[in-house]
Amino acid sequence: MRTADGDRAGGRGGLAAAAASGLPASAGGRNGSIPPRPDAAHGAPDGEEGSAARPDLRRRRLTVLSGPSGVGKSTVVAEIRRAHPEVWLSVSVTTRSPRPGEKHGVQYYFVDDAGFDRLVAEGELLEWAEFAGNRYGTPRAPVAERLAAGVPVLLEIDLQGARQVRRAMPEARLVFLAPPSWEELVRRLTGRGTEPPEVIERRLEAARIELAAEKEFDVTLVNTSVQDVCQELLALMADPGSD
Numbered sequence: 001m002r003t004a005d006g007d008r009a010g011g012r013g014g015l016a017a018a019a020a021s022g023l024p025a026s027a028g029g030r031n032g033s034i035p036p037r038p039d040a041a042h043g044a045p046d047g048e049e050g051s052a053a054r055p056d057l058r059r060r061r062l063t064v065l066s067g068p069s070g071v072g073k074s075t076v077v078a079e080i081r082r083a084h085p086e087v088w089l090s091v092s093v094t095t096r097s098p099r100p101g102e103k104h105g106v107q108y109y110f111v112d113d114a115g116f117d118r119l120v121a122e123g124e125l126l127e128w129a130e131f132a133g134n135r136y137g138t139p140r141a142p143v144a145e146r147l148a149a150g151v152p153v154l155l156e157i158d159l160q161g162a163r164q165v166r167r168a169m170p171e172a173r174l175v176f177l178a179p180p181s182w183e184e185l186v187r188r189l190t191g192r193g194t195e196p197p198e199v200i201e202r203r204l205e206a207a208r209i210e211l212a213a214e215k216e217f218d219v220t221l222v223n224t225s226v227q228d229v230c231q232e233l234l235a236l237m238a239d240p241g242s243d
């Protein structure tokens with residue numbers, strides 16, 4: 001599996017690549033690193049008194065949700081998008097084809113291989129990975145902007161991406177979404193009906209590796225009920241915690 005590690009040196013311009021790929025061009029900090037602790041002068045509404053607590057609250061505003069294909073990540077994210085507009089969801093770039101109902105700029109920015117190559121070369125991606133034959137990456141600038149503004153940010157990315165975020169931003173909270181059982185995971189992935197059998201096989205192979213990495217995460221949520229998981233996730237995002 002390839003990842004963005006060692007591939008992020010690029011970092012000039014990037015507007016052309018963003019425009020060509022249909023990504024939103026943003027005003028500043030395109031190629032800078034994500035500030036792990038934005039300047040307190042930005043005045044994010046933490047609702048907390050005292051400067052000692054403030055940096056921790058800020059740093060906790062980046063949450064990463066990962067878990068095996070079919071566990072229900074997109075379903076959870078869709079529910080948060082619907083019911084909790086105060087959470088900002090990063091929209092990833094991918095080379096995979098849209099599924100029925102998926103819209104460019106909503107679930108993903110759909111780009112071709114050349115478009116993805118350009119984004120990588122220009123240093124536009126915070127992290128990226130190849131998963132089951134397609135590439136996926138997180139646009140860097142929009143995440144940096146939201147974090148600097150004190151907005152809670154949620155990334156839904158694979159294990160390789162979660163590991164890259166952990167290295168780049170150790171203060172991020174990593175949440176693992178687990179299935180109630182292996183059988184239920186197979187049922188959900190198959191039942192979704194969006195992939196042919198050989199792709200399901202590849203995703204189940206990846207799932208075994210991902211399930212074995214659960215202990216690398218700060219928290220595990222078991223997706224028995226989408227509503228419960230959403231509530232637990234929102235509670236975590238509101239809690240600076242100490243882990």
Ligand SMILES: Nc1nc2c(ncn2[C@@H]2O[C@H](COP(=O)(O)OP(=O)(O)O)[C@@H](O)[C@H]2O)c(=O)[nH]1
Pocket residue numbers: 066067068069070073074092093096127128129131136137138156157158159160161162
């Ligand atoms: N590293 C990384 N993984 C991503 C990103 N966006 C999505 N993924 C992951 O790519 C995998 C495949 O996503 P997708 O094709 O939408 O299938 P699904 O998760 O089974 O619905 C999932 O594990 C996603 O979490 C990203 O920006 N970076």
Ligand SMILES: Nc1ncnc2c1ncn2[C@@H]1O[C@H](COP(=O)(O)OP(=O)(O)O)[C@@H](O)[C@H]1O
Pocket residue numbers: 067068069070071072073074075076188189191192223224225226
């Ligand atoms: N808590 C749940 N109980 C039962 N089915 C679920 C639950 N969460 C998700 N699903 C179903 O499982 C399938 C896979 O969910 P999806 O969100 O596409 O997973 P992922 O994004 O992790 O690949 C979908 O058909 C979805 O409706």
